[in-house]
Amino acid sequence: MRANKLVLGTEPTLSAIKLQKVGVAFFPSDGGKSQGKKLADKSNTYGVTLIQNFSREQLVHAIGVNRSVFAIADRGFSRKIKALILEKERN
Numbered sequence: 257m258r259a260n261k262l263v264l265g266t267e268p269t270l271s272a273i274k275l276q277k278v279g280v281a282f283f284p285s286d287g288g289k290s291q292g293k294k295l296a297d298k299s300n301t302y303g304v305t306l307i308q309n310f311s312r313e314q315l316v317h318a319i320g321v322n323r324s325v326f327a328i329a330d331r332g333f334s335r336k337i338k339a340l341i342l343e344k345e346r347n
Contacts, residue, residue, distance in 0.1 A: 278327035279334025
């Protein structure tokens with residue numbers, strides 16, 4: 257977070273998606289439907305991968321901050337995360 261590579265919260269994440277500053281965004285599988293649809297629509301429009309495979313609790317635990325909607329602004333890190341998740345889904 258200190259390097260501004262993690263965007264936290266729904267509105268900042270939506271803004272970062274619109275500005276194409278992020279490569280991957282996360283939304284909890286147990287999150288609200290309307291908020292999930294909004295993020296999914298923006299992600300599809302701007303070509304950002306939206307990952308919804310994890311619960312709110314898992315996402316909060318992963319980043320250590322009480323936010324379950326976030327995005328990663330580092331392109332290299334985003335690519336690696338997408339590759340690891342795809343690999344996990346295949347196995």
